[in-house]
Amino acid sequence: MSSGVREPDDMDLGTDTDTDVDGAADGDHDDHDDPRVGDFELGEVPSASSIRRFTARAARSRAGASVGSLLTDVYTAVTSVVISVLIVLGVVQQLGEALPPAPPVHAPGGLSLPALVAVLLLAGVGALLSTAGRLGPVGAEGPQAAWWLPLPVDRRGLLRPAAARGPLVAALAGGAVVVVLDAGLLASGGGALVRSGLLGALVAAVVVLLAAVAQSRGVPRRRTAVVGDLVLVAAPVVALVLVLTRRTPASLPAPSWVAVAGAAVVAGLLAALVDARLGALPGRTLREGGSAATQAVGAVVSLDSRELGRALTGGAAASSHRRVSRLRTARGPATALVTADLVVLRRSLRHVVQLVVAAGLPVLATVVPQLASTVGVLVAVLVGGWMAASASAEGARWAEMAPVVDRLLPLEARTVRRLRMVVPGIAVLLWTVVALGAVGVWAGAPVDWVLLGLAAVPVWAAAAVRAAYRPAPSWDKPLVATPAGALPTGVLQVVARGPDLIAFCLLPLWIAIGLHTVTTVMVTAQVALSAIAVTIASSVHDKGWLERMMEEQDERKKAGA
Template structure:
């Protein structure tokens, strides 16, 4: 290479290769210089974040304490099967650990973003020094979330003393960080993200299944409050895991780091832009195999309509996360009904709404993908409204099965099984309509004026956009609300639910994307003459 070429590549004097820490510091300084945010802005963001988290924790604490209501004798039927609150908390924590392991497996947990992967991974420096902050970021976040969740459950549902809550919160911090570090060890050993995510999904499924076994057998779990010695031993094990992950950072292949960083970047972008559909796609696609060994023959395809329905069914069947989500959501109302302290009308209603929306969102992956890339919708000779009605077939059928399972538990609790099963059938189309309406909602308009909030600058009307879907659940299930709160069903409520289901399907079939108020204002304006 000539001297001119060397000068063009490196005009400065060539010296020693900088350390990994120096490269990280240089990258951070360059990003901060171009970001335009000063120290005051950073401190203000941290202040608003801490205040928002504190308010959220207080709201969650008040909500969990309000759920601990005495069972009213007129709305609860005494049964031979029940579940204690400590057992419920232990099962919730087990399911949460499985969900955390699944998310950690889908995100990496160690990865390098696009710019970092393009520049850092090719440098002749120690890779451990480059990846050390990334390897600690997710375990630290998981530890904070785990400590907050355990503290809320202990002080809210169990109402334990302050000293015990502090010890339990510390155990939650250690356990949350340890779950993510286990995923990091598996990643450094060459395990695929799909395998780690599958193990996490199975652990999450064990939780509600164990609750069902405890309810049917009448067994009780012993007290699981860890002592300081146990917490110390687990903390030592977590520190050993952190050291092991740090020493094995250089063994993680560059391809795995790029894929993990790409998924994490996509997920962070979806959270910042308030796009739950993109977040779901990031978590789902991050654990899908690049190629499949089996090819489905799609024997149910007989035309355009059946092709659309079959495509939605195949998407749901191939997503293990959504199948586990459906099973867990179906068992949640039965678990709440089995806990005497929660088996009150407000508790049962909250369980139905939360579990129902979680299950319904799992069935709408086909519609969400069609909104992003409407390839199949445009190729098939079907009207837009017909396409949206066909997108409700798979969610409607699945939610019908979910409703029969969930409302069976409610019917046994209220001692009127037949009426509740009829109400379950009548309410299933509402869940399907809410799923399709949420899938085809328009994105927030970031080009318009922004509104300052504790979460940062958000576009005006973002609440109306995010409410598309949940609004159908809130309004379309009003007869179910009334039935649960009064503890009985009837012909009037069943007829009203059928009418509300027809209206919900009609609303979800509409291809109009503008809000109702905007359409009403546009209709009142006089037509412009040419």
């Protein structure tokens, strides 16, 4: 019975084999190898640029979007970025005009505004280097790593767009930041502002290119990130040294075209070096960098700060630890949960650095004469406190994604969330002693301010845990078109979970900063509001109380009908 598939003919196989064997035995075999592999001829290997063009053309053909829609999206994104930069520049310029003039002789322990700008730029360089080390900076996304890297073509041509993307984005961001700081706080303009912006863009590109050179040399991404973290920590240390030595500069030197040209030459040389070594990048490093960058971009587009933090932390996490902790503080379920959060915080250098920087913000605001005002101190305390609380709640954020420990321990869900507030509370407690101690020196009566800060510690911890356990946005709701893409209508309510406690339950602290005084009524009210904040953050409901009440009323109406 015929199966429809032709089997090899024994006679044909025997004839071919005998011919080959006899020819080889008689010495009649041709010395030249057959230029064929099986029944296929080897053609010319395509170039890397042609492969990239083919992939892009295939993606466009399947995207279903026209050139007009693409240009519209690009126009909307560029316009949004320009408008955002102009708005920020206008706000900073108004702030600079509203700041009091610098005193002719700085007070003991004071810090000038130009010195503060230099410290901020140094911190920005450290943050940029740390971010570049955690995200690659050169990487290949999942589809690219799966289809491009195994191809027998020059890898340099495949990776050039990815290698150029990081320095270009860093240059745009660095130039914008320098222009905003220079024009807003230092009141620069004209040619000096143009030179500052160009120099800032080139320095930012150089920082990312240095991280790419380190990656091509086989330096682990974790080591590059650690160097950036150390530079970031050096910023408040430099500020402290300037305050103690009283050698704060009265102005910053204006950049010259020679400095701009020198930075451009350095950037060009580094770019050429990176391009020459793209082929030496191992596939594993490219896959890891592309995966971390893709995760970070997705988190930014979806406005998920938790996923962004996981991308930055996991991008440079150590695969193994040399020192083994005995976990002596774990004596039961409750202490085991707190110990796990402490270990997570201790092993995350990025969050430890964030705690140090957060403690330095209120201190800097109180020692800079132009910023030592109600608004400046209020903003510094708000930003610094949220940074400290958020940095110490990494364990709660990981538990929200993978609640392994939460479900293994015999603890109630409310109890678990209260225990998650212990580590943020300890971190914010240390931050309070430094930050509100400096605010107390600025406003008088440091002991009273520290007592008010201690009463507010539970609010910071509750807000951090509430933000860590917030639900994901509901994408089944109507979407709103934004420059960052389509977002659900209730995304702002989700993002506000956590900061809402800081806005309402820390009213006594904000009033005290506005009035420059602390009273017994403020401390008592703060204790009551702290208890309310802990109760709210301990709730396991994804929806708010008002929303649940409205849903119950709707269900009752439906049942009655």
